[in-house]
Amino acid sequence: MVANEIFYIDQFRNRLNTYAPVATDTFDKLRPILRLRPVAKGEFMVRAGQTATDFHFVCEGIVASLIVNREGNTHIKNFFTPGNFAGSKASLLRSSPSSFSLQVLDAGVIISFDYKKIKRLIYDHEDLKNFYIAYLEENWVIDNEKRQLAFATQTAKERYLTFLETYPGLDKRVSQHHIASYLGVTPTQLSRIRKIVYQK
Structure with missing residues (x-):
């Protein structure tokens, strides 16, 4: 049981409504498939090579989609911050192995739901x-x-400036290594960029 469950469910519902209004009776049918749970830093929600079954909503914490290349280097595709949906979309659509992993970078709370179950509800509502x-x-x-x-x-x-605009405050919550990975630069290059940006 997660504390503040009603708060998190309301957060999820309000986010749905920013895209399109969802009626109360429809949400009541959606509610039983939602699974609210805490997630720990470092936890993998899906690993590359696994077939994803769940889609997720980030209530608290930070999740990243990442790829590890043949040389063992990690590339972060996206960050998912509170109020955003996270999932291996192609894997869910095709029921095929995911090409990347979803990993928790900062502990928090997520809502997970079975993608096939919500697709059936989508067809009917x-x-x-x-x-x-x-x-x-x-x-x-x-x-x-x-x-x-x-x-x-x-x-x-x-x-880097676009990253700061897209993810306000995230530069203080994840490591510079993660940011460099997302930007496609080395940590040393990122350090130089930061010096230029913040010296003004």
């Missing part, structure tokens, strides 16, 4: 369908395109 479409458009298309363009057109310093 127009309001959930509207949420799902809006979520896909914003997160799987628009935000993904923004990130790809940033990495293709911005300098390392500009990418």
